[in-house]
Amino acid sequence: MGREVDYDIVVIGCGVAGTASALSAAEAAKKADKSIRIAILERADFDHRGGNSRWTASYMRMKNLDEVADNFVEDMMAFSDNYSDREYIETLAHNAGSTLRWVEEKGVEFDYLPTMFLTASRPRLLPVGGGRAIVDTLSRRAGGLGVEIIYEATAWKLLLDEEGAVNGLNVRVKGGTSLQLKVGAVVLASGGFQGNQEMMAQYVGRDAHKIRTVAEGGLFNKGEGIRMAMEIGSKTAGQFDSFHAEPVDPRSKREEAAVMTFPYFILVDQNGKRFVDEGVTTIDEQYEEVARKIFYDLPGHVAYMIGDQKMYEIPNYERAVETDKPAIVAATLEELAEKIGVPADQLAATVKEYNAAVQPGEFHWDKKDGKQAVGITPPKSNWAIPIDKAPYIAYPIVCSNVFTNGGLATDTFGRVLSQDDDAIPGLYAVGETAGLYYGKYPGGTSVLRGLVFGRRAGAHAVSYVMESKKLEV
Structure with a gap:
């Protein structure tokens, strides 16, 4: 038997x-x-x-x-x-x-x-x-x-x-x-x-x-x-x-607390400087690379999305912000910088330089629109709109591990x-x-x-x- x-x-x-x-x-x-x-x-x-x-x-x-x-x-x-x-x-x-x-x-x-x-x-x-x-x-x-x-x-x-x-x-x-x-x-x-x-x-x-x-x-x-x-x-x-990486809000304890609105705004490191082309391609094709870069390349393994009230004008923006923590909000960029622990003069300078580099063109939130910011490093390929409609908002973002x-x-x-x-x-x-x-x-x-x-x-x-x-x- x-x-x-x-x-x-x-x-x-x-x-x-x-x-x-x-x-x-x-x-x-x-x-x-x-x-x-x-x-x-x-x-x-x-x-x-x-x-x-x-x-x-x-x-x-x-x-x-x-x-x-x-x-x-x-x-x-x-x-x-x-x-x-x-x-x-x-x-x-x-x-x-x-x-x-x-x-x-x-x-x-x-x-x-x-x-x-x-x-x-x-x-x-x-x-x-x-x-x-x-x-x-x-x-x-x-x-x-x-x-x-x-x-x-x-x-x-x-x-x-x-x-x-x-x-x-x-x-x-x-x-x-x-x-x-x-x-x-x-x-x-x-x-x-x-x-x-x-x-x-x-x-x-x-x-x-x-x-x-x-x-x-x-x-x-x-x-x-x-x-x-x-x-x-x-x-x-x-x-x-x-590993498969995803950008999430470190303040949140919920699963998949993703922040996926950054292509419409800018990402800065702890020193208040941009480090990536936030609008390089559609979000599903770029979020992993951004998350990885935050972990491997940035001091403290953290980045901040800096935006303004225009985020709330984007249809269905809530779907792309899966964290249960509210945005960090401030009337001025200097005040926002203080709240997130970033040098105020540098953050203000970064936003000013970025705004000046934004090219004319029509903004389309739902597809690559070719609306660029040029003459800055790194440039921005799509969705470049000025950050100028106070109050300003920020979300901290870290890299999470979805699976190895x-x-x-x-x-x-x-x-x-x-x-x-x-x-x-x-x-x-x-x-x-x-x-x-x-x-x-x-x-x-x-x-x-x-x-x-x-x-x-x-x-x-x-x-x-x-x-x-x-x-x-």
């Missing part, structure tokens, strides 16, 4: 990738009419489950429910300077529509809801209720098919049989004791390592502990999934010294690869645990790939455990 297992398939992590894996596996088992025991292990308690996915709006780079955005594959390859795995991205593009239809069929609705991007170069489709709606719906459906979800349980070590196939898992439970599970296959869906200060320092570098996670869900992503697999010889992929880019190398079924590019038997990685991104993040692809490869890995894991059970009978 086949060996006894506690669970045939264990999925580590209860976010979009993990719940998609577990549900897909449960459906494949039902279709094959096989009794396959499946469990999800989740480090958090029920109220905090879902990792990063729980907090995200879950933007999808889709033209509609069936078609990915134009130039999907080429954009993703170009953003990575061609370091990303093309076959993986082509698989993502090919399966995105059918996967979203599968998610819709489970009860998640999708719509073109308003986003924080007042200007965007690629469309964004969203699930109604965000990532949490996906996690709740898929986990409920998985539970209905017999999947167990075990909360407050952290996997910390993979075990192998004599032939190098994954056959066990060490799991630490609440209180600190550890138990050993006998398993048939493991799907690692435990996110990246943004919640692990030591790994952040190791890979991202100095002061990485100062980069806040974009939402508290990120704090649960401590990198064990990646480490466990590396310890048994897995290959890695994705840029380990980088470094992870495990997998094939298009989510199977984790060895350094020799062989699939490690019984081991899968999906979502941010699988490395993909280098350089600039192609917005709206992360949740999408979690769902697509979660679904693929779950189905493949079932065929794998059925095969290995047959061999041992």
